[in-house]
Amino acid sequence: MILLTPHSLDKVTILPRRGNADKSSSRFYWPSNISCSIATMILEDHYFMKTLFQQSHQLLRSHRDLATQVLAGAGIPFAPGG
């Protein structure tokens, strides 16, 4: 495999044994085609994403408000914001 040196990535080191090891594991890193297809459908639905994130943010806010209310009532400090 080609292994870039860490700093400026301007050198190339060939490590044959590491390369063989990586080849053996590379099959685990490929995304599946069906995953890519499903993700593409989701990502192209801008209305869905907008409403999903709005609902997610609102729910997270209400759950945080509940948690911080309980913590404050019990005198347990917590980081503001989030």
Next chain:
Amino acid sequence: MANLITTYFYPASPIISDNILFTSGVTSLNAMCALCLTDPKDGILLGQPIYGSFDGDLSVPSSCQLIYTPFQGDDPFSLNAVVRYEEAFLKARDEDGVSVRALLICNPHNPLGRCYPRETLVALLQFCQKYQIHIISDEVYALSVYDEDSSTDGFISVLSIEPASIGVDPALIHVLYGMSKDFAAAGLRLGCLISQNQRFLQAALSTR
């Protein structure tokens, strides 16, 4: 995905498909980053506490070392935290002889659930530039944030900071994102590496 990043991460430079590499989840990306950026025994700098599985994700496949930064009571999201990172970096380098190759942060943070302020991100980027190490920003929780809150700025991606304006090489900046958290779709096993560094993307591609 480039459209999502453009819409919600407010990148300072345009993100196109050529800047994105897809893999089978962010776990795989962690391994690929470690394999590409470190030799065995090299270090990756992290804060403490942090997502516990980074140990297995990073050090097992690559034999790199994780250098944890204790914040000694300082707020891990403050500018003082950057001083602590530098102390941990220098200790690893000068006392333990470890070549630290990258800083890995979680933003929003896992497990602390907080976002980094812009000023801290700028300082972290400049710290990485100073020592010529990469910054890997795991932003897999980017859009799982609270509804409007005037007490913070919310999530700010490192991609939204113009590196040239603060004297930072954009080739050192890499972002990890995925579908598992914000879309509650962990079963898709889909993660992506976002970088302006084409050589790094090619190296990561060779391990995929």
